[in-house]
Amino acid sequence: MKWLTAIFLLAGMVASMRSHPRRAPARTGRPRSAEADAAILGATRAALVELGWSRLTLGDVATRAGVAKTTVYRRWSGKSELVVDAVAELFDELELPDRGSLAADIEGVVLQFAALLERPEARTALMAVVAESTTDVPLRERIRVSIVDRQKRLVLEGRARARARGELPVETDPVTAARAADLIFDMIAGAVVHRALVSCEPVDRHWVGRFTAVLLGGLGAAES
Amino acid sequence: MKWLTAIFLLAGMVASMRSHPRRAPARTGRPRSAEADAAILGATRAALVELGWSRLTLGDVATRAGVAKTTVYRRWSGKSELVVDAVAELFDELELPDRGSLAADIEGVVLQFAALLERPEARTALMAVVAESTTDVPLRERIRVSIVDRQKRLVLEGRARARARGELPVETDPVTAARAADLIFDMIAGAVVHRALVSCEPVDRHWVGRFTAVLLGGLGAAES
DNA sequence: TCGCTTTCGCTACGAGTCGTAGCGTAACTG
DNA sequence: CAGTTACGCTACGACTCGTAGCGAAAGCGA
Known part of the structure; x- marks a missing residue:
């Protein structure tokens, strides 16, 4: 499984260089849902269309994405970071x-x-x-x-x-x-x-x- | 009262062509303080320097300017309008x-x-x-x-x-x-x-x- | 000088958002 | 199976929002 670890580490590096603040995924425990990521980013874009920047709230994004608000805060540290990744x-x-x-x-x-x-x-x-x-x-x-x-x-x-x-x-x-x-x-x-x-x-x-x-x-x- | 409506419409056009949302000054009653205008706009710029856009609040601006929060809301309809005039x-x-x-x-x-x-x-x-x-x-x-x-x-x-x-x-x-x-x-x-x-x-x-x-x-x- | 009108400062309010903590459960690993 | 992490959910204090109501202040016309 060494190659798998290497892939995950590489993915983590790429992710940190690329978009998300995501840590290198833990090799143990429940993995983060990739669907949730896509749903949150999509919901963010949809909320931007409807509400614009100032009226967009992370609670609303979570509701649209069908996830809990805490899940959003676990992955992004704030509104700006989330929107950067979304666009x-x-x-x-x-x-x-x-x-x-x-x-x-x-x-x-x-x-x-x-x-x-x-x-x-x-x-x-x-x-x-x-x-x-x-x-x-x-x-x-x-x-x-x-x-x-x-x-x-x-x-x-x-x-x-x-x-x-x-x-x-x-x-x-x-x-x-x-x-x-x-x-x-x-x-x-x-x-x-x-x-x-x-x-x-x-x-x-x-x-x-x-x-x-x-x-x-x-x-x-x-x-x- | 048709002439009154016309005056207000004209005043609105003039105000929208220039800067402030200020209505035509009433010829009677207590006039608006020009010092308050300058103090509010200056306080807005100072708050922008210290806090940036997202953390700037109209309540804070009012405190810095030494006026009541309601005075700010009487003259500007929101944060965006105030900041436009300030810059x-x-x-x-x-x-x-x-x-x-x-x-x-x-x-x-x-x-x-x-x-x-x-x-x-x-x-x-x-x-x-x-x-x-x-x-x-x-x-x-x-x-x-x-x-x-x-x-x-x-x-x-x-x-x-x-x-x-x-x-x-x-x-x-x-x-x-x-x-x-x-x-x-x-x-x-x-x-x-x-x-x-x-x-x-x-x-x-x-x-x-x-x-x-x-x-x-x-x-x-x-x-x- | 006295009303009349408008603005002023102040207080208070309900509504909404923020970011976090705690809990029990779900998912994956060895 | 035990260990670890993510998840959904609820609740929380702190804060901001924009508005309403009040009495006092400031200017204008009679």
Whole structure:
């Protein structure tokens, strides 16, 4: 059973790096119900849709999920942590299908991101947990690990493809390349979020097209 | 009493266009204390610094301001509305000093905006009220009028200066020009907010320089 | 100066949420 | 089977919410 232990330890590490505050599962005793986890996270998203962030209570989530309130508190230390995990699953749905050019790839992922931000649970949860994270350092780290850094993969993959196509010069200094990726990530994610949630204007194809044109034009002018 | 209804409707429109939910001041009776207004808004900012958004309570604000809790509730309908007004005053401090070029103007206002986002009360309040506004349409309109649209003036003024300098072509279609201004506003504000509050990385001169280079390069490539 | 009107500070209230503790039971391990 | 952990349930004190009622204070018009 050594391999099983190893798998559980690994799962625990992944879980702690990933989403849940779950301890490494005990090798003895009653195991935690995986169905309860899924039910709680789903109930959290449903409650976010109906109530928004401020009116969401953990007691209500427990009732919706069909579990006891204490079960929720055993797994998550508070509302913020629970909501981060609930919406992190949504962000993992983002993909970067190869559309043949850097511009098309960017437009594709931006439209996906915009569609995600159309969902009420994503809109309210994302801003709320970021607000909480400004006065809660562990939560900030949790958001970074569970959501932000995980989505930077889209930028890195898109740029790698573009280099393979010859649309971007081969990277010289890895530090410079990382800085450029961070800048692009902030510009894309920030502009889309601001357009959708602050300006409250639609992120449609016309806007995405103009945005992508400015971004790529700027990259071409700056990197040359 | 038809004229009375009309007066109240007009007063409501004026109040909703500016900041406070304050009714038209009655010409008779004891007037509302202006010192109390300032004390409450100041106490709100102080409480935001110490407690953040979620732990801030209106009862605590009232105590800090030296007024009764009922006085706060007479003037603001809830936490969100109060906080919007409290932080809107901060945003009005942003200026656009003429630095001689469009690039320098942008870098200057971005650094000012970044300095504003360094303040804990602005960080936590801005994200929190945007989160609440996703499930509260009147609040969304209040944010737009009190904060967002008021700061678009910076973009419009910067572009007007650049056109006067010959850095930008003279505007042809006003609709196109408005779209461009909105796009630039979302890109600047979004990127800075995302960099500062989501990525949690410093908005320093190096980053601002690279950001401005990409943005202006893109505008030059897109508008030509 | 005297009413009239509105705001003020204060107290109190029911309703609701929070996070925790205790208990008996269920589930899994060796 | 014994040992260990998770579960559902109930109950709890502490806190916040938003409102109501009261008497006093402050300004306005006659």
